[in-house]
Amino acid sequence: MMDTMGPGAILLDPEVEAVILTFFCILSLIFVCIIFWLVFICLKVDSSVRWPWSVVFIPLWIIDGLILWMSLHYFRDSNSMNKHSSHVHDDEDEGEEDEEELLLNEGRYKKSIISRCIPLIECVLIILFQVLVVLYLDGYPVYLPCILAPYYGFEVIHSLFNGKSGWVTRLVILIQLTCIVFYHKDWVIVFIPTYLLGLFYFLKLWRQYRHFARMGNQELAQQAKSLVFAATILYCLLATLFYTVLGLIIARLKGMVQIRLIVILIPIFIIMGIMLCCSGCCLPCMLILPSSLPSHDPEIVDPNRRMTPSSATARAVLIF
Template sequence: MASSSTAFDLDQNERPVEDFYKLLDISKNATAEEIKKAYKRAALKYHPDKVGSHPEAVERFQRIRRAYDVLNDPDKRNIYDSYGEQGVTAMETMGGRVPMFHPGMLVVINRIFFLLTICVALLILFPAFLSMRADGKVQWPWVAVFTPLFILDALVLLIAWVNFSREPEDETSEEDFADKESHEEHKRKSKAEKRLSTAITFTYVILLTILQVLIALRLDSVITTSWLVVSVPWFALEAFHGIVAIPALFSKFAMGAYDIDASGDPSPRSLNALEKLKAISDAYVPWALRVIQVVLIDVKANGAAFSWAATFSPVFIYVFLELVSLVLSYQEYRRSRQSATNEQAAEKKAVLGFNVFGFVLLAFTVCYTVGMLITRLNNSDDTTPSSAVILVPVFIIMSTLFCCTCCFLPTILCCWKLSTMAAQEGEEEQVEIINEDRRITNE
């Protein structure tokens, strides 16, 4: 019959990780005071000065101390109860603050996934309804076709209102400020910034909703006004974007740029004329192209004589400018690669690769969709290719997002949690492991 042995007789890699609650001989519902008393008892009982300073005793005492440090901290204890010691270790490795590990945060993440799933589903329904109505498969009024967008607008407004109704969390304390008045002033500014952000969100969504309603009514011939008038809410949004970009540009000019000196430290400097011109171009060229595109579509829809290819020329100009920007980024990467460290070069290469992938996806989606749309509009029968074929890239992208929000990302999160819970349960059930060299066989 095999003699009994403890886990501490085994090598480090073979030793099971003992549950912290069992290590302190307490229940999982133990209070903070009970944890403290249990730690004192265990520390006195297993202190190396009392039981000897051999490695097993020292390690057991360290594990007892580790168990107390984790269970005595409410946040670490919550994470340990949900994910075991692996979760606590990951939390400590990443600076002690990993919100997604917190059980309460998981509820928030699940709600976000649920809301994103609903939003993406509505975004899939709208092009589906649009293609059926445009191809004559159904004879719904256009207001009904826009129903998924109306629901989405209402959902965003509801979320914004709920967020506005909540009191903003203040992560600062009075110790961070010179006096109580400064702290109160900081809280008032935070609340005012939140109200401004919510007001901007409300304005955006309301203007977009008005635009959608006007487009649906114009397509249903309920109103017969010019398409330029229908697009007034959009022009209002673009005007706001143009105004907001001005202080952002001045802030960027004031911040300047940083060069890496010979010692590897950042050295601040002012932007040169070319860099300022690039900043202005990045801010206003896409904005101008969007405005011009909407104007051209409205004028063409009102009966202008130029072609549909000319109507959508701003879209192709935008894709070309993105290609030029990508080429310039690649040249900059080649110039800086020689002086950069291996880590910096690898980071820049990864960013460049991500930008290339994004451009390929953008160029294919835009060029295919717009090209097929132009072909459809130029055909005399106005039915080929079908709207469903034109919107294939849109359906692919939206379906991929739907799978990510509904299945893929939640499944990864759930599997990770289940694996840690299973590992923790396995540790609790594991009482003793006998070293292979000490087992009794029938030989």
């Protein structure tokens, strides 16, 4: 079916459509919760409401519950699939495996159990970190190093079992959180790791541009350079917006300006609204609707059966 109808035929499968729509629904729900969470934080910081921080974080609790449910669902499905495959394997090879093969299969099974537990453990550690932050903000006696302990545990587990992918960003986030918790004297100095992270990504794009400029294939190099240049322009726009917002937040924390936080975060709300529109409407329509339209491909006629002027004339003579 894929050969006759093209790559878009996979979207005609009802199961694939259901998975795509479920993904975009979950993504839209996450965006909505993040927007409400930012609004609640603005209302709390601007003293518009007197809610405790545990109420302000309710949208984030919803996201945590959703991610925890998906982790449990993944663990349960993977466990049932492994049990089924192990039963089938035992039925096929019963009495034929030696002791070394049994030990090898047992080791693989234990490794698969550990790999399935990792997302669940990481989710629990992140939730515990958020709970400790909320307790500290609400005035409960929480020892500051204990707040970061779950996040440190999350980073250690993630680095051990998921490799070093994105290690620079994760390291900067870890250093940034540590600076925020333990150093409050000068907010300009506190956010130095964030400044360096932005510079790192800019240099990374510049290195990619230089790499493509040295390619032998000029046509391919030109296309790659154009793509990297467009990505650099987009990155510069987003970075300018982000660091402008960050600068206004720092100025507010230092008491230099009295701008309300909800006004400072207006660009963030605009971007989140665009992302919500894309995930909730534009992208699902682009992926689903074209595949549901009826095909109007012309019927392919056998060359031997095609009517040429000579054959049409001969057929007319025979008729008359």
